[in-house]
Amino acid sequence: MPFLDIHAIQSVPPANINRDENGSPKTAVYGGAQRLRVSSQAWKRAARREMESSSADIPESRRTKRLPEEIAEEIATRAPALAEHASAIAQAALSNIFSVKSTPKKKDGRERVSTGYLLFLGVDQQARLVDKLLAAQADLLGAAGNSKNLEKVLKDLKLRDTVATGHPPAVALFGRMIADDPSLNVDAACQVAHAISTHAVEAEFDYYTAVDDIDSEADETGAGMIGTVEFNAATMYRYATVDLRSLADNLGGDTDYATETAIAFARAFLLSMPTGKRNTFANNTRPDFVLLSLRDDQPVSLAGAFERPVGGESGHVATSVKRLLRHHAKQDEAYETAPVLSTATYPAWLSDEEAGFGTGLPESQPLSSALDAVRGKINQLMGAADA
Incomplete structure (x- = not known):
């Protein structure tokens, strides 16, 4: 019963990706420190729309x-x-x-x-x-x-x-609940965690003004409108997992389609971004580090790597990646388990001497190659299970 774990470290500049009822960026207290939080539902919708729009083999859902x-x-x-x-x-x-x-x-x-x-x-x-x-x-x-x-x-x-x-793949992945008729419910084959910053964050406020073009031409002083918008910036840990056997069951037992759906979701999850305040902040980043782990024991989140907030004046990405990899190794060492396959994708600068990594950083593959490696191993595992 293989599980595909998707881990990402992603740096986001000033943004308000996911707002609460007051318009403030969502937060959570973890390890005694306030963190930026992006809800799982916000990223699920972004990933679903990305998956359906970028792949001709993934039919639309509503x-x-x-x-x-x-x-x-x-x-x-x-x-x-x-x-x-x-x-x-x-x-x-x-x-x-x-x-x-x-x-x-x-x-x-x-x-x-x-x-x-x-x-x-x-x-x-x-x-x-x-x-x-x-x-x-x-x-x-x-x-x-x-x-x-x-x-x-x-x-x-x-x-x-x-x-x-x-x-459709989206219903098979994210499930469906019909309150008045549970017989039509679909159990989700995918779990998406709330993204959290690996370090403590504090809210900041942008005081903005808008100039009235006509008044300004008439030498009128002052702003036509003033206001504030709350934001923060952070390096986040993102995690999702797919139960591949449940996904195949939800797709009528088609293991090949389940594999392709899982691969399409992984790509979409990594490359999507919720649209909150996007026009204001243009916070269109992609993950700085991706770790794909295929496991045959159980899904494993690595959020515990950041229970103690990351600190430092030289940025958070490299330190967050170090923490993630160390936690990944120590968890499997403690429980005497190991992923069937792990593969990583990250830019070259992360392995430079300035990042202070030395040894311990896994070999990087382009995302398409990493997903191909995962696809091949899934097919092998699912085929063996069906034999």
């Missing part, structure tokens, strides 16, 4: 309350005869599948129909659902206007099958 509206619009477009009843059919269909009620509301001069909570499914699953409805167009038209007859037609269609199987 998490939305407006599924009734989406389905109704497609029904009305593809079957004009059902247009008058499309909204009622869509709402009844989702009630039949998820046991969830839809709520019509007036907004922007039109009726908006939404469910009580976000529903997560693939675009392909939604398309199959609409196809199944339109295949019964005559029956639906005959039952339109009579809720009991409509319920009977929908029940006979067995619509649940369209969302209970054929999950």
